[in-house]
Amino acid sequence: MKWTEISIATTHEATEAVANIFHDLGASGVVIEDPELINSYRRSGTWDYCELPEQEDVETVVVKAYLPVDEELEEKLRCFERRVNELAQHNLDKGRGTIAYKEIQEEDWATSWKEYFHPVKIGERIVIKPSWESYQPLPEELVIELDPGMAFGTGTHHTTMLCCRALEEVVIPGQVIFDVGTGSGILAVAAAKLGAATVRAVDLDSVAVRVAKENVVMNHVEDCVEVREGDLLTGFSGQADVVVANIIADVIIRLLPDIPGRLREGGAFIGSGIISERLPDVTAVLREQGLSVEKVMEEGGWVAIIARKGGA
Structure with missing residues (x-):
């Protein structure tokens, strides 16, 4: 299946409104690239290693979502652009507001996850394990085996x-x-x-x-x-x-x-x-x-x- 990745460069204050627009269009989730969050993680010592440089433009947030390439896509894209332009009517600054589109294959997306997605304990007992990896649970642990596909939920x-x-x-x-x-x-x-x-x-x-x-x-x-x-x-x-x-x-x-x-x-x-x-x-x-x-x-x-x- 083919998908269109829609990304927009916007402001912190408009991020949730943009996410809500994506949800209304049928996207089950969004990706938010927040430079302030990246810098916070870099400085916290949470990551042992990070290739991402210190982010200089901390005012611009990139929000992405994925919609299937079908007969409804063109109208959804027009609707997205229209509603983003209407944010000013709600006293929300869309910022740069640059919108970009990119077509991807589901198989390409799913394969790319496998390099970064490993077993992780997300609760006191619950462990998320990708379907392609092995894991020996402790007696009290509950293991959820997962193949995220295009639904963008790895549990992490x-x-x-x-x-x-x-x-x-x-x-x-x-x-x-x-x-x-x-x-x-x-x-x-x-x-x-x-x-x-x-x-x-x-x-x-x-x-x-x-x-x-x-x-x-x-x-x-x-x-x-x-x-x-x-x-x-x-x-x-x-x-x-x-x-x-x-x-x-x-x-x-x-x-x-x-x-x-x-x-x-x-x-x-x-x-x-x-x-x-x-x-x-x-x-x-x-x-x-x-x-x-x-x-x-x-x-x-x-x-x-x-x-x-x-x-x-």
């Missing part, structure tokens, strides 16, 4: 790691879990391996749905995990013990009015994909919906929230 991003740690805290064996915006299916598989009886996962991107289904089968949890294509909680029935959504702040805010009706009393909502600056916006809407914020976790400028229905 701060938001996914935070969600996995939150799932480790709240999931009780036998529960029902809803995973909204499943991507590669990492969180759905993690919930199943933590003992959930039923996991219903959804994503707007048909490619993400296909990849998630493949990863569910690869991890032998297809007896309890169902993956479908859909927008947020549309099409879901019944209530869950836990709803997890690793998306972005604006989409979570749009989702939250539906959460109380989809959570059992005492159930937990886990929201991530939220930059630190947007935490007050999300917590305000959580409280408006009668959900009590139980815990906030932060890492690398991103936060995850655990909230409860009927909590103290």
Whole structure:
């Protein structure tokens, strides 16, 4: 399958709005190249070795997303350009606003990951292992075997790691879990391996749905995990013990009015994909919906929230 990589040089303040535009166009995830973050990692000593030089232009952020080359692509590209130009109407500075397009093959993208993607422990118990590598787990570890494909979820991003740690805290064996915006299916598989009886996962991107289904089968949890294509909680029935959504702040805010009706009393909502600056916006809407914020976790400028229905 062929894909188009769309990249835009923009500002910090417009980054989330651009990511939201990409999401609305059907991209299941974005790549954010933030020079301030790169410099922060270089200075922290987290990386043993880094070929990337110190970034001089820290005001320009590059945001990328990938859309399939199909009959809808041309209209989506026009829509993207139009909505980026409309950011000024919302008092957002798009900055340079330079948009570039590049066609790539799915096979090329998937192969390039293999050089950099290795087993990594992302929680107290959960380990992500690429399908092409071997790994000997410790007795307490839960291994998720993963082939990220084009859904852009390897489990190593701060938001996914935070969600996995939150799932480790709240999931009780036998529960029902809803995973909204499943991507590669990492969180759905993690919930199943933590003992959930039923996991219903959804994503707007048909490619993400296909990849998630493949990863569910690869991890032998297809007896309890169902993956479908859909927008947020549309099409879901019944209530869950836990709803997890690793998306972005604006989409979570749009989702939250539906959460109380989809959570059992005492159930937990886990929201991530939220930059630190947007935490007050999300917590305000959580409280408006009668959900009590139980815990906030932060890492690398991103936060995850655990909230409860009927909590103290």
